[in-house]
Amino acid sequence: MAVYALVDCNNFYVSCERVFNPALEGKPVAVLSNNDGCAVSRSAEAKAIGVPMGEPAFKLRPLVERHGLILQSSNYTLYGDMSERVMSVLATFAPGAEVYSIDECFLDLDGLAVPDLAAWCRHIRATVKRWTGIPVSVGIGGTKTLAKLANRLAKTSPRANGVLDLAGHPGWVEAALKRTPVREVWGIGRNYAGHCGLHGILTAYDLTQAEDGWIRKTMGAVGLRTVMELRGIPVHTLDTEPSDKQTTCCSRSFAETVTAYEHVHDAVLTFASRAAEKIRAETLVAGALQVFAYTDRFRRDQPQISLNAMVRLSPPTSSTPRVIAAAIAGLRSAWREGYAYKKAGVILLDLVNPANVPRDLFSPPPNPRGQALMAAVDGLNGRLGKGLVGYGLIPKDAPWQMRCGNRSPNYTTAWTDLPVARA
Template sequence: MATFALVDCNNFYASCERLFRPNLKNQPVVVLSNNDGCVIARSQEAKAVGIAMGAPLFKIRTLVEEHGVAVCSSNYALYGDISERVMTMLGSNAPSHEVYSIDECFLDLDNLGVPDLTAWCSSLRQRTYQWTGIPVSIGIGGTKTLAKLANRLAKKSAKAGGVIDLAHHPEWIDTALRKTPIGDVWGVGRRWSQMLEERGMVTAHDFAHAQDGWIRQKMGVVGLRTAHELRGYICHALEDQPQPKQTTCCSRSFGATITDKSQVHDAVMQFAERAAEKVRSADQVAGAMQIFIRTDPFNANAPQKSLSGSANFPQPTSDARAITGTATRILERIWRAGYAWKKAGILLLDLSAKGSAPPSLFDAIASPDDGLMTAMDQINAKYGRGSVKLGLAGKDRDWSMRRENLSPSFTTKWADLVSVRVG
């Protein structure tokens, strides 16, 4: 019998904001999306006062003022660094683990050799909070889907103490399935949950007891695997080695609409450099790229346009010079004046491991490795991202994101380190 645990950080972004700001403890906290648009994370206190996930900031101004809600711009540098610390700590305590998302981690608890898994997970939960300052909940199950389900219940149950073990308490599974709405089952999206509810399957228990043939016909093998996992049959093994990406993207909405071609060019150049950096960090190369620019679809008074273009590289590359050069040529080809642009993005396609593509006769001439990209990556890793760039983008950034409530990068910038006065 296999045993999986899912460790999920509670209200992760909000917890990160509180980590170095104790004045936010017990205060409602919300974190906003890019350009300070909509709520993407909430503390328990913010949920209690009625702030909904995805709510635009301008619609909750009254609640923010009435309840003293702390509003934070998203600080992904901080969240990413704290996540790495949490995942490193969790991985050091289990035989193997799978980082599922920025705030979730599956653990393999087989052959752990402890008499009481609930007590062990409770200790791990306390240790995680002590070492990282991030509260977590832990669900244990015989499959990854049941572990996910147990984690959801552990978060909601005051008596559980943050840990529920369905693997060694199979008598609890039936009740857990009945308490879980079908829309909260891992792997059942909005479209499927609507379809299932229309057919009277409103809980995980209803779905788990549906006929295999019907599930296969309506939801394919993916849906059937989900149902089998709810029944205790393992269909998803632990993936301790993540699959290599096939694409990578860097896109942003602008802080304000822009009509100036040079400003759009500057944004595209920065996104292209960042996408190239992502590919190099994975030790991959890209075979093709696509760029897009679009207007604001929510502005009914402005003419709408969405443009995109693509190109193949002569040889697969991760060199920012080749990638930005190609991006410039694509933008020149697709550009249309007279529109107020709101968003742009770069998509690198056909990714493969560096050195895996068969070389051509002219590789050494066309793409000499002069070490510049490696040197730039090393400098940026030591002194912070953006310390060294190609110099293609201007300094005047009308397109930069709005982040009016950005917290300091407490763990990734020397200038933002917390200072303590003694005496």
Template sequence: MATFALVDCNNFYASCERLFRPNLKTRPVVVLSNNDGCVIARSQEAKAIGIGMGAPLFKIRDVVEEHGVAVCSSNYALYGDISERVMTLLGSNAPNHEVYSIDECFLDLDNLGVPDLSDWCRNLRQKTYKWTGIPVSIGVGPTKTLAKLANRLAKRSIKSGGVIDLVHHPEWIEPALRKTPIGDVWGVGRRWSQMLEERGITTAHDFAHAEDGWIRKKMGVVGLRTAHELRGYVCHALDDQPQPKQTTCCSRSFGETVRDKDQVHDALMSFAERAAEKVRRADQVAGAMQVFIRTDPFNPNAAQKSLSGSVSFDHPTNDARAIAGAATRILNRIWREGFAWKKAGVLLLDLAANGTAPLSLFDAVAPKDDGLMNAMDTINQRYGRGSIRLGLAGKDQNWRMRRENLSPSFTTKWADLACARMV
């Protein structure tokens, strides 16, 4: 029997915000989406007072003031760095692992050879909190879907101590299936859960005992695999070598609508540099790119427009100069005056591993690299993103996101390092 564990960081974004700010430890905490729009993460205390996921900030102002809720702008530099620390620690304890998301990691526990797996998981949980400051819950199951289900229950059960092991306690599987609403099963989305509930399938137990033919007809092979995983048959192996990306996108909604072409150009230059950096980090090159600009679809009083353009590179590249230059040419081609633009983005397409992209008849077999991009990446990695740039985008422009409650980048900027004071 296989043994999978899912380690999930509890209220991850809120936990990161609390990590260097002890005054938030007992306060409700919410983290907002880009431009400080909607709630995308909540501490347990925020959930308890009824703040819902996705709630617009302007609609919960009264609740925020009444309960002293700490409101934080999203700080992805901080969250990404803390995530990397957590995943590195987990990987050092279980070499066969799959980083599933920024706050979740599957572990293969088959060959650990420990006398008590539940104790090992509790020790890992304590070690993760001690070394990173992030609380986690661990669910163990004979399949990834059951491990995910066990993790969900471990988060909600005080008695479990943050760990539920369905492998060494198979008698817990049936009660766990009965306790899990069908909408909370991994792989069952909102559309499927609504369809299943209309047919009387309201729990994971109901779904696991449904007929294979009916599931295959209504939900295809994907749904059937989910049902089999709930029955204990492994259909999803550990994916420790994820497939390389075929596209990379960098886009943002503007802090306020923009009519000036120069400001839209500034935004696209910033996005082009960031997208190129992502591709270089993955050691890839792009064969084509697309640029888009859009008005605000939620403003019924504004004229609506969505424009895009694309270009193919003669030579696949990850050079920010070539990508930014192409973005400028596309913008000049698609630009229309008289509209209030709200969002823009750069999408790099046809990605391939660096050095494997096909060459044209006139390409050099080993083109010379001037080292500028490597130098920029090294400086930005050492001193913080944006320390050195091409100089094509202005600073403090209206298009930049609203981040009025942004916490310091405690772990990625020297200027934001936390200071210890003698009392």
């Protein structure tokens, strides 16, 4: 019998900030997206005073004044490192683990010689909190979808106290399904939820009672698999060895709109360098590249444009100089003067393991010196700090650089940001 647990970090970004700044405990806190744009993580106290997910920062100013809402700039370096710590702890508790997202992990509990899974998961919860400082909730179910549903209830039900076991209590499943709105079911998006509502399907339980033919016609095979999982029939297995990525993207909205080619050029150079670094870390090479830049679509008073250019990389490569050269060539060919650009980015496509790259008579042979150079650059940046060695002199005060007026230090990844204890 399959048994899965979903471990989900509570208000993860806010929890990471609180680990190193205990003064934030018990206070309404919201972490903002890149460029301090909108709320992407909220403490329970922030939710209680009415901070919606995705609310623009400028609309939160009244809550700052009335309720003392604290706004933190996002620090993804810190969050990524804290995520790795949490996932490494969770991996010691089960023979199989699937890291589903930065703050979620599925555990395979099937066959574990544990008399009380709920008590055991409370032990997991306490261990993660003690070793990392991050609070988590645990949902247990006979399928991954039921585990996800149980996790949601574990977070919101005071009686559950952070752990809910639906696998060990089959009689609770129907009640849990009836308490879950259909829009909250994993894999049911806004459009599908709207279709369900038109046919009187308002809860997860209602969805399990719908006819398979209607489900397949309305939501396709993916929707039918979701419903089967809600009925307790395992369809999704643990993905412990994710397949290689097909694409990777590095992009960002600018702190200010820019009109000069030089500013967009510098931004694209930076994004191309970062994208190449990302695929090297996964031992992949790219066969094509797309570079894009576009204006602020919310500024209807300004002329709008979207630039796109595709460049083939032959042979496929992860070399930063080659990726930068291709990205700049694409930007130059697509560039249009007279527009205020708000965002740019680089997408690497057709990713493949270097061992699987087909060879032809006209491709240049591999360049060992170039590979050694990239390894040396990555090694230096890994040991001494990201971005220490790079390409081009990019001003730190460039108008496209990300706005982060209240970012916490990189406590766990930078020697200069280590917390200082004073007796």
